[in-house]
Amino acid sequence: SIDVAGRRAYLLQVGEKALLWVRLVARGAAGHGSRWHPDNAVTRLAEAVAALGRAPWEVRLTETTAALLAAVADLTGADVDDPDAAADLFGPAAAFIRPSLRTTANPTGLAGGYKHNVIPDRAEATVDIRVLPGTEDEVLAEVQRIVGDDIAIEIVVRDIGLETPFSGSLVDAMVASLQDADPGVPVVPYLLGAGTDNKALSRLGIAGYGFAPLRLPSGFDFTGMFHGVDERVPLDALTFGQDVLTRLLRTY
Known part of the structure; x- marks a missing residue:
């Protein structure tokens, strides 16, 4: 309840939403940490992760979420034209409901380098992406646009929504x-x-x-x-x- x-x-x-676990991979030139070194895989990855982690994803209602908001309107008489505002009516459960209204993409891990004074030629990040059913390919294309063409996207797990x-x-x-x-x-x-x-x-x-x-x-x-x-x-x-x-x- x-x-x-x-x-x-x-x-x-x-x-339930579809599951996409992806790995972002950035490559650059290896080198000594004391050098002026613009071709840095860690910097490139960090910029991509920040861009994806802060990207705003638009609200898109499915048949189920539209029915949920209609039920909220019937229960409360509230205007549900703003789905995020309607989600606030759920109190503590708002944080549970709001992800059902849009794609979410949360960076969950970072790896790169092996020594403090060595610039690595590869850095990677794991990202947990949950998408509305049937939008997987569209979201992957948007993720590539956000992180840039010089970042490789590897699919770790891809499962269906329904x-x-x-x-x-x-x-x-x-x-x-x-x-x-x-x-x-x-x-x-x-x-x-x-x-x-x-x-x-x-x-x-x-x-x-x-x-x-x-x-x-x-x-x-x-x-x-x-x-x-x-x-x-x-x-x-x-x-x-x-x-x-x-x-x-x-x-x-």
Whole structure:
């Protein structure tokens, strides 16, 4: 559950962004650290990483994120013409929702050189890129434009994105099991900014959803704890989730 402008709602995942892990490689001439040396691979890489890490990516709504914003408008009466402003209505979950509205490209690692006084002929950086489903090639071309033609882009991992309709008997059963346990609280679709095993399952023809029915206290920053040292949920949220999942399994 999340709070939307003070009202509780539940998120049901119906899609996720595509994954692109890339390596940026810069090359230059090796040399002694005391030289005047403009052909420096580390400098070239640093400029590319800074440009990519600070690049603004425009908001692009998918069918799922458009439905999410429409649900926000229905819940709050707020104007959702500015999706980023609408995301702010999600409180602590805004940081979880905002990446679903655009591409994200975050540099995550740097490597180059082996000694303080030696200029290396190669430097590299890893970048974690998450893109909206179906935009992978377009985003790679834009990344190349941002970093420049003298930076090589190596694909480390490329995986698919997906969107599944927020409809059908399974979705109806999930929504009903939640609303039986928490009457009157809406369930809205969302696009996950990260990834799950649904990517692999989709290749087998399986339509997967992300359904984690936890009723959380207002203001509890659950999504902000992901992969953290203190990631946790309250015990009563787990008890609630067990009840909802039991209802689902007994009725679907």
